[in-house]
Amino acid sequence: MTISKEKIEYTADIFIEPKTCEKCKAKIKWIRTKELQWMPIDFKLITIITLEGEIVKGFIPHWATCPCGGI
Numbered sequence: 001m002t003i004s005k006e007k008i009e010y011t012a013d014i015f016i017e018p019k020t021c022e023k024c025k026a027k028i029k030w031i032r033t034k035e036l037q038w039m040p041i042d043f044k045l046i047t048i049i050t051l052e053g054e055i056v057k058g059f060i061p062h063w064a065t066c067p068c069g070g071i
Helices: none
Strands: 013-020 027-032 038-042 046-049 055-058
Touching: none
Parallel strands: none
Antiparallel strands: 013 027, 027 038, 046 055
């Protein structure tokens, strides 16, 4: 068995139509993870630097910022 070291491109499915958090009423989107689970995310795209020094763009899970404890 040979394991490829190629970086596999992954593009998440994003439910484009904005929704509203039932608890705090903030606008959110839903994103499908690599594990095919839906996760609520904050609306704003952010830029971060990984521990390896790579610059990437992504979203913050809404449950991490919701003042009411998330979805």
